[in-house]
Amino acid sequence: MLAAILSLGGIGLIAAVALGFAAKKFAVEVDPRELAALEVLPGANCGACGFPGCAGYAKALLAGSIDLNQCPPGGADTVAKLAHILGVEASAATREIAVVLCQGDNRKAQIKYHYLGLEDCTAAQRIADGPKICPGGCVGLGSCLRACPFDAIEMTADGLAVISREKCTGCRKCVAVCPRNVIRMTPYEAAVHVLCNSHDKGALIRKYCQIGCIGCNICKKTIPDAYKIENFLAEVVYEQDAEAAEAISKCPTKCIRDFSVAYPDGSVQLPAGTDKPHAA
Amino acid sequence: MADLLLILVSAIFVNNFVLARFLGICPFLGVSKKVETALGMGMAVTFVMTVATVVTWFVQYFVLIPFGIEYLQTIAFILVIASLVQLVEMVVQKVSPILYQSLGIFLPLITTNCAVLGLAVLSIQKDYTFLEGVVFAIGAALGFTLALVLFAGLRERLELCAVPQSFRGTAIALVTAGLLSLAFMGFAGLVKG
Amino acid sequence: MSQQLYLSSSPHIHSGETTAKVMRAVIYSLLPACGVAVYFFGPSALSVLLIATLGCLATEVVCQRLMGQPVTIADGSAAITGILLALNLPPSSPWWMTLFGAVVAIAIGKQVYGGLGSNPFNPALVARVVLLISFPVQMTTWSAPAPFGSGLDLVTTATPLGEWKNAVMLTGQMPAEMQGSMMNYFLGNMPGSIGEISALALLLGAAYLFYRRILTWHIPTAFIGTVILLSGLFWLINPEKYPNPVFHMVTGGLILGAFFMATDMVTTPVSTRGMLLFGVGCGLLTVLIRLFGGYPEGVSFAILLMNAATPLIDRYTRPKTFGTLQQEKVQ
C-alpha cells in the first residue's frame, strides 16, 4: 500500500516539477480578452467582417481601430457582448438583409443570346455583358446562391435569385459576388421594395422586360415621401417607407412588392418560409 | 534483427493502429482535413508515442514490478502520458505557433489518447524488450501517420467532390475510413502475430 | 436573329469525345471477356453478369432519385461497374450475394461520394472486397470450367493461385504438378473468377481501348512490369517455392486488374509520373500479398490501397509547369 502511494506520488511529483518548469520556460502570452471575444462570435467563419474567420476578427478587434459591428451574423447581441469584453460603448447595429432588386426571370425578361459555359454570373457577365438584354437585372446563374454560407438564397425554376428574409444574416457575401449590383442591403423592417435595377428609359425597358420599373412616377405621386425617382428608376426611401405599400396596387408594371405578404398571383415563387408575413 | 523488422512491418501495415485496431480514431477524424496538418499531427504522435513507450517501459519494470503494484498500471501510465503531452504542447506552442494553431485542440487530445495508452499497455503485454518496445512504438506511430496522411489526402480530394449534403463532413469521412480499413485488410496474414 | 445566336467563352470547337462515348467503348472492350466466361462457365456466368449489371443500374437509379438528382444511368458508368464486379466474382456466386455486391458498389462505392467522378475507390473493387470479407466461403468457391458443348458439369476446385498457396502453406513447396498448362491459362481454360480467366480475351479488349486512346500504356505497363520483375526475382532465388512470372501473369486477376481496374480514370493519378508510380505500387503490393499474405490473390487489395494513395501521388507528382524547370536550375 505504502509502496503504491509513494511510487505514484513520486511519479506525480516528477511530472509536476517538469510541467512547472516548462510552464515558465515556454510560456506564451495570450490576451484573455481575445479568447473571450472568440467565444461570443458566431463561429461561422463566413468572412463577412473582412478578416480570415472569427479568430481573425477577434484578433483585429483586440488590435483596435475597427468597429465592433463588423459581424452581421452575430447581430446586436454579439456587438453588446463584444463591447462588454473590450470595455467600450457599443454602436447600435440595425439588422440589414439582402434583397434581389429584380423580378425579371427567364419568362419575363428577354435575352440577347444563348449563353453556353460556366454556371457563374461573373463569368457570363464577361461575355457581351451577360445574356439578358437588361443591363441591371439578375443574371440568374446562381453565383449568390453558391456564395451564401447560410443557405438563404434560392433560384426559382425560371432562374431568378430570391433571398429568404428570415435566413439572411446580412453577411453581404452575395452583394460582393453579384456582378450586377442587383442585390442590395436594406433594413429588415422595410418589406416594400421596388424590384428593378435598370436605369433604362421606360420605352426601352418595355421592349425587354415585362416587369421592370419604367420610371412613370405614379408611386411617387401616390406616396411622395416614400419614393424617389432617379434616372428613370424608382426607389423606396427606407427611412420614410411607412406607407410605401399603398403604392403597390398603383404600379402599372407590378414591380413594387411587399415581402411581408404572400404573392397573390404566385408570379414569383418564394422559398419556403419567406412568404409568411413577418411580425408587423 | 528480422524480428524487429517483423514487429515494425506488422505495426505499420498488418495491425495498423487506426485501421486494424481502431485506436486513435478521434485525432484520425479530427486532424485529417489537410495533408500538412496531418503530417504535423503524425510527427507529434510519433514523438509522444515513442517517448511514452520508453517512459512507461521504465515505469513498468523499475517502479511497478519491483514494488509489486502492477495493478496500478493503467493509472500510472495515464499520469505519465498526460504530463508528457502537456509538456509537448507547451513546447510546440512556444517553438512553432503555426503548428500549434493547426493542431489546435487535438494536442491535448493525445493526452488521454487511447492509441498512446494502448500502445504502452500492448508493449508490456507482449513482453517486448526495451528495444522491441521502441521499434513497436515507432512502427505504430508510423502506421498512424501513414493512415492519417492517406486519409487527409482523400479528404482533401473530397473537398472538391459533390458529396451529397447529408453525407458531408464526418459522415463521408467515416465511410472513407471504413473503406480504407477494408483495403488494409489485404495485408492480413502478411506477418503472423 | 439574336434568339438563336450562341455566345460563349473560347474555345468554340470540341473534339466530340464525350463521357458516354468513353464509357461505351469500355463496355465494348469487356465483351470478349464476358463471351469467354459464358462459353466456359455457361448460364451461371451469364446470370451473375446480368444480376450485377442490372443491380448496379437499379441502385444508381434509386440513389439518384432519393437524392433528387437527375438520373444518369445513360452515361454507362454504372453498367461498367456492374460488368467489372461480375467479372471479379466466382461463376458460382449466389444471386443474393451478387446483388448485394452491386448495391454496395454503387451506393457505398460511388453515390455516397456524389456519383461519377467523385469516388476515391474503384466501386467494383470495393464491392468485391466487401464480399470477400463478408462471404469468404462463397467468394472462394471456384468452379472448373465446363466449356459449352463439352457436357461437363461445373465442379468445385481451386484456382491455380489458390492451389499454389495451399501447397506452399502446407509443404513450403510448389505443388509437384499443377493441373493446367500455361496455354490453357492464357486462353481461359482454368478455374477462376468470371472475368479473369482468359488473358487473351482481356488483351483483345484492352487493344481496342488503346486503339481508341482511352487507355494509356503507363499504368498497365508499370503494374505488370513490376509484377514480372519482382516475381521473377523471387523465382530466381527459389524456383522450388515461388512460381515463375508467366504463371503470375496468366493466372489470377493481374491482366483484368492491370488493364481494366487499375486504369479506372476516376481513381487513379492524372500525371504521367503519377500513373507510373501508381502502377509500380500496385505491382509491389500484388506480389507482396500473393507471395507472403494471407490471401492467394492480391490484385484487388493492391489497387484499392493505391487508390487510397492516389490523392497523395497526385499531390507530389504534379508536372513541372512550363518555364519553371530552368528557373530552378538557375537558382
Place this chain on the structure above:
Amino acid sequence: MSLKTFAGGIHPPDNKQWSSHKAIEDCPLPAEFIVPLAQHIGAPSVACVEVGQQVSKGDEIGSAKGFVSVPVHAPTSGEVTAVENRPHPWGTSLPAVVIKADGEDRWSTELQPADPSELSPDEIIEKVRLAGVVGMGGAAFPAHVKMSPPPEKKISTLIFNGVECEPYLTADHRMMLEEPERILQGVALLQYVLGAEQVVIGIEANKPDAIALFEKHCAGTPVEVMPLQVKYPQGAEKQLIAAVTGKEVPSGGLPMDIGVAVHNVSTAAAITDAIIHGRPLIERVCTVTGPAIREPKNLRIRIGTPLSHLVEVCGGLVEEPGKIILGGPMMGFTQLGFDVPATRGTSGLLLLRAEDVSSHPESPCIRCARCVQACPINLLPTTIAAYARRDLLAEAAEYCAMDCIECGSCSYVCPSTIPLVQAIRYGKAAILAKKRSTQVS
C-alpha cells in the same frame, strides 16, 4: 527526320480547305467605318479629331497614351460623323471614331516613304510606333514595345511566326504565298533593329507551298525556314519558342528574358509598309470563313470595316449563324451581331451554323487526364478549374493558374465538356483582383 514541335497540344481538324486556295481579294470600301480607339493591348488611344472634321486616309485620328499604346489612323478619306461608344469585338461598347467615306480614298500628303538604310534603329522604332503597328496574330500587342527591349536583354534569336495554328484561318498562309518580299523586307528591318544573330521563320508542315516558297527566297540569306510539326497551339509565343529553340520562357517572364523575340509574319509586312512606304497600319488580311458563309474568302480589309460588310462581300449567309466568332475557333471571341467593326487583331471572321455549335451539357470530371496531357504549359487544368469554381483562389494560384495561356486545348479534349478555360480565366481574374485589392490596402 521528324519535325520540331513542343510538348502537349492537340490536333483539331484544321478546316483550312475552305479558304486556303483563295487568293487575297481587296475588299470594296464600305460607306461607313467604325474605328475603335482601343485596338491593342495597353492604354487605349484618345480621339484627336472632332465630329464634322474632314480626314484623309492615314491621318491620325486617335493619339497614343503612354508607352504601351499606339495611335489609330483613318482607314480612308471622309468626314468624321461621330466620336462615341460603339459595340466593340471585346463584348462591350467602347469609344470609336465613325468615318463616312467620301469614296475618293485619298492618301494623306504628310506620309513620306523612307530609305531604311538611312534610318537608325531608334528612328525605325519610332516610325513603327507612329504607324500604329501591333502584333497581327490576334493579341495586338504594340510592336514597338517588343522592338525596344531594355539594353541588358540582348535579343539573339528572332523568330517569325508563320504557324497559323488556329483552325479555319488562312490569312497568314495567303500572305506568305502572295507577298513573300513584303514579309522578308520586314524581317530584315527587324533583324537590323534588334541585332539578332539567328533569324528563323517557323511554318507548320501543313503549308508545304509556303515552306517551299520561303526556302527559295531565303536561300543564301541568314534567314532560316523551319518546318514544324502540325500541332495546336504552336502559334502561341512560348510554344513556338520551345518548338524552335527547345528553350522555355521562364514562368511569368517574357521571351526577351531568354534572348528571343517573336513577331508574326503579317506584323513584319506591316512594318515594311510603315518604314519603306511610310504607310500606317490601316489594313490587314482577314479570313472570312465557316459553314454559314456562302463564299469563304481571304480579304484585304480596312480597319474599321463593319462585319456586315464583310458578310455581304462574301456572298451573304447560307443560313442564320449559330455563332459569330472574331478570330479563330480556339481563341476567338463570339459576337452579338454584325454591327461590330474589324480591328487590327481581326485575323478571321468565322461563322458557324447552329448545328456546329457544341452545346453538350457539362458532366462531372472523370479525371481522364486528357486535359493534363493536352496542356502545353503542363498544368492540371481540371484541378485549377475545380479550385477556381469554388473560389479557392490561393489553391488555384498554387497550381499555377496564372501561367495558363488560355489556348483552349483542355476544353477541346474534355469528354465531360467542362468549360475549363472559362473557369481558369475566371479564377485568374479573381486572383488578380484580389492581388490588386491587397496592394491598395
